[in-house]
Structures are given as structure tokens and as C-alpha cells.
Amino acid sequence: MIEWKEEEPDIKVLPWDKFPFDKLKIKTEQFYQYIKDYNYIFFKKEAWENMWNHGKSSYNEVGGLFIGYVYQYNNDFIWYIESIVYNNDLIHSTTHLILFPSLWQKANSLILDNNGNPEKFIIGWYHTHPNFTPFFSITDQNTHKHFFNFDYSLGLVFDPFSERFTIYKGKEMELYKDKIKIIDLF
Numbered sequence: 001m002i003e004w005k006e007e008e009p010d011i012k013v014l015p016w017d018k019f020p021f022d023k024l025k026i027k028t029e030q031f032y033q034y035i036k037d038y039n040y041i042f043f044k045k046e047a048w049e050n051m052w053n054h055g056k057s058s059y060n061e062v063g064g065l066f067i068g069y070v071y072q073y074n075n076d077f078i079w080y081i082e083s084i085v086y087n088n089d090l091i092h093s094t095t096h097l098i099l100f101p102s103l104w105q106k107a108n109s110l111i112l113d114n115n116g117n118p119e120k121f122i123i124g125w126y127h128t129h130p131n132f133t134p135f136f137s138i139t140d141q142n143t144h145k146h147f148f149n150f151d152y153s154l155g156l157v158f159d160p161f162s163e164r165f166t167i168y169k170g171k172e173m174e175l176y177k178d179k180i181k182i183i184d185l186f
């Protein structure tokens with residue numbers, strides 16, 4: 001269960017022709033092969049590991065935001081989660097978590113370029129259900145609907161101890177059943 005206080009993310013989907021193929025660390029054909037194989041969510045290794053380490057650091061619920069990019073790809077989206085952000089401004093227990101606006105402010109400071117324009121975006125959120133089934137509770141659903149109500153918003157919930165996780169996408173919180181790829185794209 002998670003509650004958020006105030007602040008809404010400012011995110012935008014990018015057209016596919018804005019994808020930075022010049023920065024891609026893997027071969028373009030390999031990248032397209034991953035997409036063909038139903039990998040639509042890409043996690044930078046460090047972001048994935050940091051998220052799990054954050055979860056494992058506490059027997060209480062913890063959570064944070066996904067920072068990265070989302071691209072429109074035909075009728076689908078391609079996500080690249082480049083980093084996570086969290087802070088210690090929270091109230092939590094084994095079954096409950098409240099996060100505060102300072103987290104959004106921290107995230108916003110990370111996504112703006114020198115001119116104050118966003119160069120990456122808050123594309124979703126994660127939180128833990130320690131030793132409990134990773135699913136969206138009613139409170140989680142309300143949080144998602146309120147703060148992450150874009151077609152491409154992601155919500156990930158995980159149990160850091162059983163290592164199970166569930167991903168929801170979009171404002172209707174559809175279960176994400178495709179694959180994720182842990183890889184440094186750029």
C-alpha cells in the first residue's frame with residue numbers, strides 16, 4: 001500500500017524518430033531483435049540493481065520513481081528506465097508507505113538540462129511489498145490513477161525477498177505481460 005502527497009509528474013512520450021540511435025551501445029539490429037522478441041521495457045543495469053537493493057535494504061515498504069524515456073513505437077511504447085530516484089523523506093511500515101513532494105522535487109532536479117528543459121522524464125514508479133504478494137492494492141490503484149494516469153505510465157511492485165514482481169502499464173493498469181530486458185542501451 002502506498003500513498004503519495006501532492007505533485008504530479010510532467011512526462012511526455014517521444015516520437016520514434018527521436019530515438020537516439022547514434023548513442024545506442026548495442027547494434028541496431030540487435031535492438032530491433034529484442035523488440036521483435038517482445039521486450040518493450042528496457043532497464044539500465046544500474047537502475048534495475050539499485051531498485052532491488054533499495055527494496056532489500058528494508059523490511060518496511062519502500063518506493064521511488066523511474067526516470068528515463070518512453071517512445072511511441074507503432075501502436076506500442078518502448079520504455080528505457082535509466083535511473084531510479086528515492087529519498088528518506090517517507091513514513092513507512094511493513095504494509096504502508098507515504099512519500100512526500102520532496103521526492104518529486106529531487107526527481108525534477110535530475111531530469112532538467114542546464115536550461116531548465118526536461119531531457120528525461122518520470123515514467124513511472126515502484127514500491128515493495130516485503131514478504132507479500134506483489135500486486136496493486138486498492139490504495140496503489142488509486143495512487144496510480146491519480147499520479148500516473150498516462151497511457152505509458154509504469155507501476156512496478158515487487159517483493160524483494162521472494163524476488164517476484166508485477167508491472168502494470170497505463171492509466172487502466174493493464175498487466176504488463178511482455179518481457180523486460182536488463183541492458184545498457186545508452
Ligand SMILES: [Zn+2]
Nearest residue numbers: 001002137140
Ligand atoms: Zn502496495
